Amino acid sequence: MSELANKQCVPCRGGVPPLSEKAQMELLLELKDWQIIESHHLSKKYSFASFAEGLAFVNTVAQIAEDVDHHPEIYFSFRDVTLDIWTHKIDNLTENDFVLAAKIDARMEQI
Numbered sequence: 001m002s003e004l005a006n007k008q009c010v011p012c013r014g015g016v017p018p019l020s021e022k023a024q025m026e027l028l029l030e031l032k033d034w035q036i037i038e039s040h041h042l043s044k045k046y047s048f049a050s051f052a053e054g055l056a057f058v059n060t061v062a063q064i065a066e067d068v069d070h071h072p073e074i075y076f077s078f079r080d081v082t083l084d085i086w087t088h089k090i091d092n093l094t095e096n097d098f099v100l101a102a103k104i105d106a107r108m109e110q111i
Helices: 021-028 050-069 094-110
Strands: 035-037 039-046 073-077 080-085
Touching: 021 035, 021 073, 021 094, 039 094, 050 073, 050 094, 080 094
Parallel strands: none
Antiparallel strands: 035 039, 039 080, 073 080
């Protein structure tokens, strides 16, 4: 499990500078199979054997997001779930986004 998964998301009130591209790339190394899209957001696609498994994953992600008060965009279609994560208050990436991604991946490892 990534050390990021043990960190806590810090509430963002806006005015926080986005991560530099260098910092983004360093944090990306701690995640598995996530991509940085246009230096703006993290994205990852998950595929499942059934609709029910995908839906269960969506519900798990929703609970994690509520627990840390940081919410991804969730796209669910039949057996695929794509997550896009960025800090909406600044419309860019902060460490919180990488922490949330790591927490989601850590939970997936337990399933």
